[in-house]
Amino acid sequence: MNKVKSRVTILVLLLLAAALYAGWTHYARRDTPITLYGNVDICTxxxxxxxxxxxxxxxxxxxxxxxxxxxxxxxxTAPHHNALRQADANVASAAAQLALLQEGYRREEVAQVRSQMDQAQAAYEYADKFYQRQQGMWGKGAVAQNTLDDARSARQQALATLQAAKEKLGQFESGNRPQEIAAAEAALAQAQAVQAQAILDLSDTTxxxxxxxxxxxxxxxxxxxxxxxxxxxxLSLTRPVWIRAYIDEPQLGQAIPGRQVLIYTDSRPDSPYHGTVGFVSPSAEFTPKSVETPALRTDLVYRLRIIVNDADDLLRQGMPVTLHFTTDSVTP
Missing domain, CATH: 2.40.50.100 (RNA polymerase II/Efflux pump adaptor protein, barrel-sandwich hybrid domain)
Known part of the structure; x- marks a missing residue:
C-alpha cells in the first residue's frame, strides 16, 4: 500500500514539474526579445x-x-512652342467668331437689308398694280391671255422677292440663332482645351x-x-527606407505594428538604427532562399516591414541587417 502511494506521489510530482517547466518555457519565450534577419528595401x-x-x-x-x-x-522645346502658338491662334479665332455672333449684325448692315426690302416692296406694288390693269383690260378684251399671264407671273415673283427680303431683315434685326452661338461657344471651348494641353506638353519637356x-x-x-x-x-528615394524581414508563426505574437526595433549593420555593430514595425503580412509564405534563419527552409513565415526612423546614406539597397525586438511598449 505504501509503495502504491509512493508511486502516485512521484507521478503527481513529475506531472507538476512538467507543467511548471512548460509554463516557464512558454512565458520565457513570450517575454524574451527575438532576433530576426532582413534586408534593406529602398524604393526606386x-x-x-x-x-x-x-x-x-x-x-x-x-x-x-x-x-x-x-x-x-x-x-x-521648339516643336512644343510651335504647337502652343498654333493653339493660341486657334483660340483667338474661335473667340472672335463667338464675339461676332453674340454682337449680331451692325446697324449699317441692317439698314442695307431694310433698303433692299423697301425696293422689293416698291417692285411688288408696281407689279401688283400692273397686273390689276392688265386684268381689267383683259376683261374688256383689250389684251391677250398671254399678256395677263405674264403680268401675274411678274407679280408672284415680286411677292416672293419681297417675302425673302422681309425674312432677311427679321434675321438681321433679331441677331443670330441660339444654336449658332452655342456651336461657336463649343468651338472656343475645344480650342481652349487644345491650348491647355499644349501648355502642359511644353511644361512636360522639363x-x-x-x-x-x-x-x-x-x-x-x-x-x-x-x-x-x-x-x-x-532614382533611389531617400525616404522612406524599410527593412524586409520574415518571422515564423510561434514568434508572430511579438510582431505588433508600432513595436520598436533595433537595427544593426555590419558597419555599425555598436550603433544601431531605430525602427518600428509598420506592416505584418496577413498571409503566410514559404521562407525565401535569401532569408538567413536557423529555421528550416520549408517553414511558413510572415513578411514584416520595418520602418527605419533615423535612416542615413549608409543604408544601401539589399544590405543585410540584424533586428532585435526591444522590450519597450508599442510606439503610440
Whole structure:
C-alpha cells in the first residue's frame, strides 16, 4: 500500500514539474526579445517624360543627389512652342467668331437689308398694280391671255422677292440663332482645351525629381529621340527606407505594428538604427532562399516591414541587417 502511494506521489510530482517547466518555457519565450534577419528595401522610381522629343540636356549623372522639384533633364522645346502658338491662334479665332455672333449684325448692315426690302416692296406694288390693269383690260378684251399671264407671273415673283427680303431683315434685326452661338461657344471651348494641353506638353519637356534621392542609373544620352514614357533615370528615394524581414508563426505574437526595433549593420555593430514595425503580412509564405534563419527552409513565415526612423546614406539597397525586438511598449 505504501509503495502504491509512493508511486502516485512521484507521478503527481513529475506531472507538476512538467507543467511548471512548460509554463516557464512558454512565458520565457513570450517575454524574451527575438532576433530576426532582413534586408534593406529602398524604393526606386523610373523617371520619364510624358511627351516625346529629342533629349536636349541632362543636368545630373549617376550617383548625384537630387532634391524634390529639381530639374534633371530637358527636351528640345521648339516643336512644343510651335504647337502652343498654333493653339493660341486657334483660340483667338474661335473667340472672335463667338464675339461676332453674340454682337449680331451692325446697324449699317441692317439698314442695307431694310433698303433692299423697301425696293422689293416698291417692285411688288408696281407689279401688283400692273397686273390689276392688265386684268381689267383683259376683261374688256383689250389684251391677250398671254399678256395677263405674264403680268401675274411678274407679280408672284415680286411677292416672293419681297417675302425673302422681309425674312432677311427679321434675321438681321433679331441677331443670330441660339444654336449658332452655342456651336461657336463649343468651338472656343475645344480650342481652349487644345491650348491647355499644349501648355502642359511644353511644361512636360522639363523632367524634375519627384522627391529627394540619389540617381542610380542613367538610361539615355543627350541627343537621343525619346518616346513618351521612356526611362531616362532611375532614382533611389531617400525616404522612406524599410527593412524586409520574415518571422515564423510561434514568434508572430511579438510582431505588433508600432513595436520598436533595433537595427544593426555590419558597419555599425555598436550603433544601431531605430525602427518600428509598420506592416505584418496577413498571409503566410514559404521562407525565401535569401532569408538567413536557423529555421528550416520549408517553414511558413510572415513578411514584416520595418520602418527605419533615423535612416542615413549608409543604408544601401539589399544590405543585410540584424533586428532585435526591444522590450519597450508599442510606439503610440
Amino acid at each position: 522610381v523610373n523617371l520619364a517624360f510624358r511627351v516625346s522629343g529629342r533629349l536636349a540636356t541632362l543636368q545630373v549623372d549617376e550617383g548625384d543627389s537630387v532634391k524634390a522639384g529639381q530639374a534633371i533633364a530637358a527636351l528640345d 523632367l524634375t525629381a519627384p522627391s529627394d534621392g540619389v540617381i542610380l542609373t542613367r538610361a539615355a544620352e543627350a541627343g537621343s529621340m525619346l518616346s513618351a514614357g521612356s526611362t531616362v533615370f532611375t
